[in-house]
Amino acid sequence: MTPRIFMLSFKIFTFCLLISVSAVAQQKQSAEMGKSRLEFWLDSNGKPIYTLSWNGRPVILESGLGMKLKEDSTLNTGFELLATENKSVDENWQTVWGEKKTIRNHYKQLTVHLHQKSSPGVYLDLVFRVFEEGMGFRYSFPKQKALSYFIVTEEQTQFHLAGDHRTFWIPGDYDSNEYPYTVSPISGIDNKEVVEKSTEIAVRDAPDRYAVQTPLMMKTSDGLYINIHEAALVNYPAMQLHADKSSLTLTSALVPDAYGNKAYLHAPFSSPWRTIIVSDKAADILDSKLILNLNEPSKTSNTSWIKPMKFVGIWWEMQTGKSGWNYSDFADSVNSKGQLIPNGRHGANNTNVKRHIDFAAKNGIKGVLVEGWNVGWEDWFGKWKEDVFDFVTPYPDYDVKMLTQYAKSKGVELIMHNETSGSATNYERRLDTAFRFMNKYGYHSVKTGYVGRIIPRGEHHDGQWMVNHYERVAQKALQYKVTIDVHEPMRPTGLQRTYPNWLASEAARGNEFNAFSIGNAPSHETILPFTRLMGGPMDYTPGIFKIKGYSTIPDRQVHTTLAKQLALYVTIYSPVQMAADLIENYEEHPDAFQFIRDVAIDWDDTKILEAEPGEFVTIARKARDSESWFAGAITNENGRTARLVLGFLPKGKKYKATIYADAADADWKSNPMAYRITTQTVTAETELSIQLAPGGGAAVSFVPIK
């Protein structure tokens, strides 16, 4: 290292030292905001330790912080505290789209500047942001001569819990978040059986049977709710949590690459935020915007082209076996001219697409998703094949130019579908071409997919390389003014704030599993808001009216009532919501379909009226730039009465409430499609009680009476 670089580094750190070095001993540092209190200190070995309490109750007991680097396996002890910095922030910011129009960002920040005494003398900052509902913290490596390029072999962040809490978890799989939830005490975490049984999940790789995914939702025996996740996952692998039953400690476990390394970094670098959200009310967990607040503001101020929307599509008919993605039965089913021999079951044909465009136009639905439009579906899956799709070549029965123009003439737009089959290298090579193709034909949004083992081989869906890939796609899409809905990515961490064109992700077990597996338990949708949805919007594809009775899958059904499917448009937040069922199934229930036509897709405000993970969720939302409100209430396998206190309505104003509820004899299993629609006039003083069937739900629209 030369004099010049030494001096540069030296300047930085003398600056830090000047802040308050004299004042700094090795005693405890702390930061408080409302009921949240963080404490930090170095133990006798110079190991960073923190605790978090909430309203005087311990949430995180003494827990260590640190990392192992390829260059330095001891980056977890031997530190001295050089200096600390404190700041306080209270600001409001506007969402481009979201659950609320304005979000308050209110926190106290404590930064501790650490220095490792032993050579090479690495400098490490820990940044804590304490909010009223918990905290976030991150590792920050300043520019320094002791560390330039480095490789993280393990992050050693501990979450030492105060009890054997009730936990809602899915397995810590490197490639999938599409597992059903298990509810158990921390001491009961063991994913082996779930992983083995989940044969409907294409790619499973969960070597640590005691590892779980985040967002991890917990409830203490004395009624405290705790949620652990991360925010702003950029250039770093997803964090999973390894559960140690004996000490009731969760430790960060990062998704590795082919060499078992976790992250390749270059100082200055700041890790994603590790988040802990706490409350004694489950509703407050869902109301928290802590994760969004820890993400960077939008990369662009030019956002007028970004539009939330509802859409229909050629998709559920493949899931239920009415048609297929593939044009031919096999890649080698070709005629003498080498042309594919059609199997007659191809869903993405001109006639069918036009039928969907007409239906969307007639019902004021903006988007039409068409899967299986492009060549490659005959052998797209399970071959670990690199060049599967080219993203620009339609099947012979799909006329891109005609269909995009037809849609435009009807005020509707087609949604592009780019399935990659997990071959990210192939997609990256063709990304510019694919987006140029979209711009040329007037596609403004794309649904991407990553079903299958990842290429580059050795990488995983949730590893650093793929995390960077998804961000590269989001950046490229921004450049081409395209919005994205990503299926099979790593689970969201609030990046939709930074990339407002990243409208939604799947990254969880969606409605589709009801079609091709044992399905989703009735409690599933009551857990999602407390877990997967904490990170961002999900393309869950609600709105299935034909709950069962598909001839092709006679033994399968959706595990909700029809009314609950309507409620999901409110309880599962997303700026893109599919009306997922077949046109003919909607046409059989025009009265119920009216709610899907009416329900808003973007919101000024959101009220969590009732919530208990695994039990029930009731949410009301105010349509953006409108006086209308919409509410959704869902329950698990147990029937119950949803109570909607309408205090959120403006005082003295009358509203017409249209209530889409389960019929008295409805039941998700025996009688799922029985619903009744009633209307009544309500005000802010009204308290609605709506009976929810087992596995049921209710949806309500509130329209002001002029």
Next chain:
Amino acid sequence: MTPRIFMLSFKIFTFCLLISVSAVAQQKQSAEMGKSRLEFWLDSNGKPIYTLSWNGRPVILESGLGMKLKEDSTLNTGFELLATENKSVDENWQTVWGEKKTIRNHYKQLTVHLHQKSSPGVYLDLVFRVFEEGMGFRYSFPKQKALSYFIVTEEQTQFHLAGDHRTFWIPGDYDSNEYPYTVSPISGIDNKEVVEKSTEIAVRDAPDRYAVQTPLMMKTSDGLYINIHEAALVNYPAMQLHADKSSLTLTSALVPDAYGNKAYLHAPFSSPWRTIIVSDKAADILDSKLILNLNEPSKTSNTSWIKPMKFVGIWWEMQTGKSGWNYSDFADSVNSKGQLIPNGRHGANNTNVKRHIDFAAKNGIKGVLVEGWNVGWEDWFGKWKEDVFDFVTPYPDYDVKMLTQYAKSKGVELIMHNETSGSATNYERRLDTAFRFMNKYGYHSVKTGYVGRIIPRGEHHDGQWMVNHYERVAQKALQYKVTIDVHEPMRPTGLQRTYPNWLASEAARGNEFNAFSIGNAPSHETILPFTRLMGGPMDYTPGIFKIKGYSTIPDRQVHTTLAKQLALYVTIYSPVQMAADLIENYEEHPDAFQFIRDVAIDWDDTKILEAEPGEFVTIARKARDSESWFAGAITNENGRTARLVLGFLPKGKKYKATIYADAADADWKSNPMAYRITTQTVTAETELSIQLAPGGGAAVSFVPIK
């Protein structure tokens, strides 16, 4: 598998069966061409066995053929012979550029259609092509229902040798071919020490100490020369050879991916050809075009834009420490505006580039290579960093537009340099942009480089993924009408016939090692033609006049005489040849430099006059579309007399021969730069005897006297 696909497959194989099934027993099959005789049979276990003899002498004793697939680990026994096919070919084809204008392709082909009796009943064809100087054979998987997508976990091709031959080898490294040669009997092959000692090689990964690279050159105790390599390496990893000392058997060892898999394939698929070239004259090995003949014809007939050329460049001055690639000392050496602080040692600056353009123009040299022109060199190497270069952003002191126009005005062109630092994913993402940039500024050729560990992490320079990457780059370059010179690729296998824009590769230990390591032994250049060069042209960068005395590297020198450096322009074949030394060093020896000005770069014909691997090589070549001939003679550490029988000259025609020879007292170590230039009139009857110094050589130009 459904009826349709079954019938398709069935048709194919009934077709085969009809050929001659009745005639086929399990007895030996054979094919002969001149002195080469192949025999093939199935042993009692149904294992494919072959032998090769030459002029009645055994070359390959009974050797097994087969593969292990992830889907079927027994694809090496249990076969039955369904049918055989024979054909004979004798054709001539024209080279776009090369050592000869016309090449004869003369072989007998035996195809054996094998079927594995046990389920699933895989069909495998073995295709043998027997030439006068040896043979090539490949595995061919027809389209079939028993095998569609499959993964090769090992190829089990054996080469059972008839004796403990003298062998010229380098270690079987997955990432490098840049080792010095070791000469030992087969029983002496052990690469451990060589690999450990070769610290000058950036990335070394040679887990099998008994594995060697091909082309592998051998000499039997009774004077037979045997060369084993492969042809047409496409969509498959490079083949290395594992040496079993006890049985004197070499077995194919393929370069693996992150999972240890070798190749991901889809039937129909044909493997690269495994080649065995045999002769009792070393010269005939160098004269063989067997490998080119086994490659596919050019992908394009539009080749007029493809031009062989000589070039100078800003490169050796970095190797010898006069200047650097990097503009600044460190990536973080930036001023307050965030601009890099120049270190004053940047070679690729406008003044220096113009000086090289002027020199090239003055001396009739077409190309000027400029390395270090683009940002990223401050921390390009050894960081395993993915986004190193963007391939389009010059340093502040390099004016792309001005320099490309200046070069054009002088009838010279700049050669683009794209160093990837091994990050192939980054290069693939930017490839279109990089080539569009070249087209825009009139660059017609690019030197690419892959120094460092490969990204995708888990892949290797010589694995299937990278083999496909290099081909993708060649295809893309063809599309943009760009010629390529690839450094650090897998070693060539004759693909320059299929991609005539792929002018040269490095893929061996070049002249540069004399600058930054113990260097290349005087015998090195006498081994290269029998090993690395068998696969294709090498960018060796000959022409160093200042053999030693560089102040920055006082302890290093080039291990040849100056005259030998001139001879290399003829003995090392390449359609791109660098005049690698510094301008000032050439200006000190204008008389010797005259040979570099004169020597041709493309040839009508080539005569191997004398050759012995590790000892000496004398070659004469006729300039393409010209009456002039050029000859080069080189020796190892021992002085000797080169005998040039000029029978190749047209009868009765007089030529002026200009002989660039070592001075009487020249010696590569003590007096390397002493040369003498003489001229004499010669005819086809003349026999020149030229004294070569230890480590010396001689170059001769023959110009017809009008």
